[in-house]
Amino acid sequence: MEEVLRAAESGAQNVSWTRENGSMLGNISANPLKRNEDVAKVEVTVLVLVLLLALTGNACVLWAVSATKRHQSRMYYFMKHLSIADLVVAVFQVLPQLIWDITFRFYGPDLLCRTVKYLQVVGMFASTYMLVLMSVDRCVAICQPLRTVDKSIDRFCVLFSWALSLIFSSPQVYIFSLREVGDGVYDCWGDFVQPWGAKAYITWMSVSIYILPVVILSVCYGLVCFKLWQNLNLKTKRGPLRAFVSRASRDAHPLSGVSSVRLVSKAKIRTVKMTFVVVLAYVVCWTPFFFVQMWSAWDPAAPREDMAFIIAMLLASLNSCCNPWIYMFFAGHLFHDLMHRLCCGCGCGCRRNPTEKHCRRRHRGTSSTYIIRNTNHGPSLAHTSSTGVQDTEEPAESHSSF
Template sequence: MLFATVETLTFLWILFACIVLGNSAVLAALPKGRKSRMNFFIMHLAIADLGVGLVSVLTDIIWKTTVDWHGGNFGCKVVKFAQVLVTYSSTYVLVALSIDRYDAITRPMNFSGSWRRARWLVALAWAASVAMSLPSIFLNGEAIVHGRLQCWIELELWQWQVYMTLVAGSLFFIPTLLIAACYSIIVYTIWKRSKILKAFVFCWSPYFIYDLLQVYGATPKTQAAIAVATFIQSLAPLNSVANPLIYCFFSSNMCRHIRHEALLTLSPHEPPSL
């Protein structure tokens, strides 16, 4: 957090714009008044991803700009809780969607009447996200780091190793296995859905691989390594850019809705010709 280059800040601003614009477009393009389980999951996924941009990325940009933490100890705990919450919710809603798609293929006769199960899946995803975010309230606090006031987690090396291993397992490895299991079972449609898993692994693997290597002492402690670490840590919200592209812009129906909404907004209203 103490090291941020102009390139990193520029990348974060671009990332912020892509997340906010992409997911806002998805929410605006969702059909109004027509119930669809897929649209229900997409709506919650877009809300979670929009939160990643507005809560996680934006506060990270401000913090990297000011360098020092100016939000107070209470603000530190609230911001960290919110950042962890939106990050987990984005992942867990994606897992819930994968389970729902699995349910749609393996039990098609019961699928039409399982709206209640869909709501429970989404509610469970958000509840699990809240539960996984609660420790951040107690772990984070104001601390002087290298002579500057920061919102920080003060842990011993072995505690960092345990912490990062648990976070990597709950936020990356277990969700990846669940998503892979669900879509591996859907043999007929796996070629359509495989882009979900590929994007998830591509977006998250650099972050967790580097962080795990770092806490286990496998990376050099040089200025260049710090710059690389700062940039890689900024890649974490990249999945929130990919999600609207995968689920919506690659969907012909969603593309049609987005084009329709854009034409209604941008085209001038001409009076009918006589």
């Protein structure tokens, strides 16, 4: 997009997604034949860190989700596809940009140029739309808690989002091509036939990837906040009555130490908090980028320094690597499941029984054994002490289930 802005006067607008060698929407260098090498080194270093964090983080999330018993839940389904979209961003957007910054020029045929530009935008669309789906899902879960959603609807929404991402990215194939930017110097640049083409394209991309999704996200979380405020007022008014009912329930059922309704409510609120932080990270990372794009496209007096575009692009790239660590923070059991799977894989004190389908973990230096197993009433956590007495509790999953 930046490249479009730099060549607008000549009628050959160059659109991509980075700097002089092509940013996600345009070429941004005023002089495509040279660059600041010191700035390029910093950019390469940051992109390497972003790429490593995005690949390892999202791969760990996918592995942990596949290992956990909760992977069938709707929340985990959307998390899985958001992680896949972030991996697409890392592999097809950050990695090509890293290679491009190292070589300075695009070394490849015209078909590769068009393919790279196309895939660079697919991940952006997919990541944004998966985040919107996740937020809408949490809004429905909070505002209509008794409503059941068929899994086929979730699959359709996810597939439809991927299809939209593939379709909306198709203009990149026609805009970009391998063309001469100097005497005997070729690069992957974009071209618009009409002078207003660059403005129209940048505006379209900003609306479809940022402005419209942010509006939907704002509406969703506005409804969620209103519903939570209503529930808080309701709990405050019914506090004494609930306390009396809770005491009566404990007297009638001494083994039930917690309220299942309360646990489910806390789990939903926790997922809403996690999704909100993911949305906040998205807004923080992408707002400077699209602000710079729109400002430069519509204001002829806007500053044209490369540094502003580079910082905005690098900040936008951070979004693909911060999401998995947010998941790990709010869904701590994901990290525990991942470590447990690694532990079982390397055989360091954890063993599985394929016939009984439970996992047993023994702690060195103690005589206690914790066994997670299935009972007729569902999974339970049994603790056997050295005295041979066995105590049973509700599983930890119920406190952190999505």
